[in-house]
Amino acid sequence: MPATTDPVIREIRDGDIPAAIALWHAAGVARPWNDPETDIAFARRGPHGTVLVAETGGRIAATAMAGEDGHRGWVYYVAVAPEHQGGGLGRAVMAAAEAWLARRGVWKVQLLVRADNRPATRFYERLGYRDTGAVCLQKVIAPEA
Template sequence: MTPTIRDIEDADVPAVIALWHEAGVARPWNDPATDIAFARRGPHGTVLVAESEGRIVGTAMAGEDGHRGWLYYVAVDPAHQGGGLGRLMVEAGEAWLAGRGVWKVQLLVRRENEAVLGFYDHLGYRDTNAVCLQKVIARG
């Protein structure tokens, strides 16, 4: 059965958080509920979900900053991995961004997650040879 890909709804949040933990994309320093709420607070971001037989089986958070688009939390239920759902989630995120006039999409891959690099390479993503720096200026 082909999953339905749609914007997240309030009732989906617990299942999305559980999926992020199960798929290994959640990290202790990022509160998933806060990240979801932040993505949904305005027109510049969303969380897309794939629903199959009443269950959330995939996600992709998409956002744009006025210059380029970003994908985060691309996750697929481990029982559904390897069947093309990850590609569908990335394509759904790209389509969401393209619909807002974004022509460049970026994403971050943690160094320890080398296994996923081949997946993104197959989808046309390339290493930008840039260093990502961050600073937390406020939390709350």
């Protein structure tokens, strides 16, 4: 793949949301049980989260959602448009997410990768991420009205 040399990485704007959601579907990171618009709105509702976009050629070509809880940083929705994969945008948007977290004093970044997604696991390992050996448990609760 040709290297991408002109990405502009910035926080998402309202007008970017449809393109970001389309990218998540094209890159295979969207799941039917998560509403992308709700996830974006939740990330943007305060100073503890953001959605970053990498724009190249006037189009959204990569994204990363970052958030922090005062102790750890988390990264979600890392996606690169299929036609841009292998050109360095994934690495660039991850570096931007890590920098966003570091500016908030976060020293530990975590992310979740589906167990069967070996290409993603290898990508993150090349960036220095390691399997913690922890088990992630989840419970869905209804938000307060």
